[in-house]
Amino acid sequence: MKFIRVIFVSIFLTVVTCAVQAQSQDLLEIHITGGIESALPIAIVPFDWAADVPAEVNVSAVVAADLRGSGRFSPMLAADLPSRPGSFADINFKDWRLLGMDNLVIGQVKQTGADQFAIEFRVIDVISAKQLAGFKIPTSGKNLRLTAHHVSDLIFEAILKVKGAFATRIAYVTVEKINKTHSRYRLQIADSDGHNARTILESSEPLLSPAWSPLGDRLAYVSFEDRNSAIYVQNIRTGKRKKVAFGRGINSSPAFSPDGNSLLMTRSRDGNPDIYLMDLKSKKQRRLTTHPAIDTEARWTPDARHIVFTSDRGGGPQIYRLPIDGGQPERLTFNMGNYNSRASLSPDGKKMAVVNGGDKGYRIAVVDLERDSFDILTNAKLDESPSFAPNGAMIIYATMGRAGAELAAVSVDGRVRQRLALQKGEVREPAWGPIRK
Secondary structure, three states, X not given: OHHHHHHHHHHHOOOOXXXXXXXXXXXXXXXXEEOOOOOEEEEEOOOEEEOOOOOOOOHHHHHHHHHHXXXXXXXXXXXXXXXXXXXXXXXXXXXXXXXXXXEEEEEEEEEEEOOEEEEEEEEEEOOOOEEEEEEEEEEEHHXXXXXXXXXXXXXXXXXXXXXXXXXXXXXXXXXXXXXOOOEEEEEEEEEOOOOOOEEXXXXXXXXXXXXXXXXXXXXXXXXOXXXXXXXXXXXXXXXXXXXXXXXXXXXXXEEEOOOOOEEEEEEOOOOOOEEEEEEOOOOOEEEOOOOOOOEEEEEEOOOOOEEEEEEOOOOOOEXXXXXXXXXXXXXXXXXXXXXXXXXXXXXXXXXXXEEEEEOOEEEEEEEEOOOOEEEEOOXXXXXXXXXXXXXXXXXXXXXXXXXXXXXEEEEOOOOOEEEEEEOOOOXXXXXXXXXXX
């Protein structure tokens, strides 16, 4: 029992430091390590560029990379396209059918003003020779890449009937080893494909547990810059931040409420790690758990009626659910071994990703809360920090690669796998942001 408790505390309530080398300008590169054998063949015809200025973003190339990276599509190489139709009337459907294409995307980018553009595109079912969707999206020059991700989202939804998550962002922490005793920590955000990485905070002390607000305009995180853990909330656009929880003991694991007005956190100011709820406007706090065990890593259910959290009150770390208005915690993880922690709920609240530990190491599992069943999705020895994509289709997590810590993603059915690695160095503590409004 003592051994289990020591492991639990060491992994989740203290800082794990690694010797790494990462720069803020490094790009997270996606490598597909497993996809669906029946990935849908699709052709993305290069979009016409109808503008007086050079194209800084190849919109169709971004779209093709997004769809390929999802593991659910197999875009034809641009060099292999038999033709490049610019309109529906130009399409020779017989040629595309002979090549086995299921779907075709055609489009163009028009300049509509000074640094103003419009992306027009059509999604076409080759078999039926009918248009599935057509859109015209206004944008600016600086937002062309983001708008290309929106195009990918619309194509993904038109064909698969599932919302895309390409236009979202991820947050993560990198660490650069300065010397034997000093490291440089960076909290960064990037587009879901690893581009446009931006440093939110840089510190000589550890940074942990980034958490997105529901609108994606703020990040909560843990910093040790005052030589003790403290929770900050920072505005991403302005850079302004506030220290909302500090003082002796543990201040960790922040999580925004679905309305963005409150923050769950773990605190030990009264001697034992318990879950607290803070109103961000008044700063008033309410203690939600009172138990001699370790209660930590609380997350909201999407309906805001319950929280789920990790506790070793049963002898080893397991996931419990507690009504936000009070009551008795209910254990959710049964028949899954003696170690389950770090819960992340799907947007619909029907599934829950956890870190499942055992003799074979720590892996990511997904629990079906309606069917009371679970599946192990990964097979490495040290996988941690799962975070659901806002469309519920993928889970991002931290794992150990050949060169050290890196990020990975897996679909909820386990069939699609990705690795997101820095060109040099390591990266960990991922959090997938919400769909941008």
